[in-house]
Amino acid sequence: VPSLEVSGLAYAYPDGTQALFGVNAVVGRGERVALLGPNGAGKTTLVLHLNGILGGGLGTVRVGGLAVDARDKKALREIRRRVGVVFQDPDDQLFMPTVREDVAFGPANLGLRGEELDRRVAAALERVGMGHVADRPPQHLSFGQRRRVAVATVLAMEPEILVLDEPSSNLDPASRRELADVLRSLDVTVLMVTHDIPYAAELCPRSLILSGGVIAADGPTLDLLADE
Numbered sequence: 001v002p003s004l005e006v007s008g009l010a011y012a013y014p015d016g017t018q019a020l021f022g023v024n025a026v027v028g029r030g031e032r033v034a035l036l037g038p039n040g041a042g043k044t045t046l047v048l049h050l051n052g053i054l055g056g057g058l059g060t061v062r063v064g065g066l067a068v069d070a071r072d073k074k075a076l077r078e079i080r081r082r083v084g085v086v087f088q089d090p091d092d093q094l095f096m097p098t099v100r101e102d103v104a105f106g107p108a109n110l111g112l113r114g115e116e117l118d119r120r121v122a123a124a125l126e127r128v129g130m131g132h133v134a135d136r137p138p139q140h141l142s143f144g145q146r147r148r149v150a151v152a153t154v155l156a157m158e159p160e161i162l163v164l165d166e167p168s169s170n171l172d173p174a175s176r177r178e179l180a181d182v183l184r185s186l187d188v189t190v191l192m193v194t195h196d197i198p199y200a201a202e203l204c205p206r207s208l209i210l211s212g213g214v215i216a217a218d219g220p221t222l223d224l225l226a227d228e
């Protein structure tokens with residue numbers, strides 16, 4: 001079963017703006033894919049359909065085979081676990097007194113407790129190289145460290161697909177490299193929305209180019225960039 005299957009997805013906002021015109025894409029398990037395209041292409045609208053924040057248009061989205069249906073509360077809860085979104089601003093995601101509590105928040109909400117929860121949190125922090133800051137307040141960390149902790153809060157949910165919005169934005173060169181190393185080391189499926197072409201080329205073997213609400217190109221990142 002692919003991590004993500006988008007089929008014939010079309011969507012107009014309530015004001016009538018048609019943002020997506022029949023998007024088709026399949027992303028296999030463990031792939032890292034960049035979602036590229038100019039402002040207004042529909043990238044945000046597409047991402048908001050992956051976890052059911054937007055719905056009610058035409059077409060289907062499946063995550064690990066499960067259909068995203070904004071009206072099905074129970075299925076949507078599972079979809080929100082499967083689709084882990086890392087926002088552009090980590091401070092939208094970190095709100096607890098310590099890093100450990102921020103990373104524990106999601107899995108505790110799923111019902112994990114005790115040692116099982118501790119293991120889940122430790123593993124997620126380990127995967128982003130932030131185990132040593134577990135007991136610190138997130139706001140004492142650098143921006144790059146906060147972004148990696150934000151990634152850990154999502155990994156702790158053991159998602160089917162990790163979606164990142166502009167992961168390299170506002171990072172200094174060292175933090176950029178550290179995050180790239182983390183993302184490359186994960187075995188989870190990654191969809192990265194970015195305008196940072198070098199970052200996409202470095203991290204994502206495949207890219208989707210969204211333009212005017214349709215997939216204008218889908219293929220090896222280096223081939224697509226050579227065609228530009």
Ligand code: ADP
Pocket residue numbers: 013014015017018019037038039040041042043044045046
């Ligand atoms: P991108 O993320 O690629 O910049 P968006 O998904 O934000 O593109 O926007 C796609 C289209 O939908 C654009 O024409 C944009 O102006 C429009 N749009 C986005 N959000 C809304 C909204 N809340 N209401 C109406 N139109 C919107």
Ligand code: ADP
Pocket residue numbers: 017039040044
């Ligand atoms: P991004 O670069 O992340 O796509 P945008 O600048 O396109 O962000 O949009 C920022 C916010 O404004 C989003 O929440 C989007 O839904 C909203 N938005 C974009 N275009 C419109 C529009 N035409 N009407 C109403 N809201 C819009």
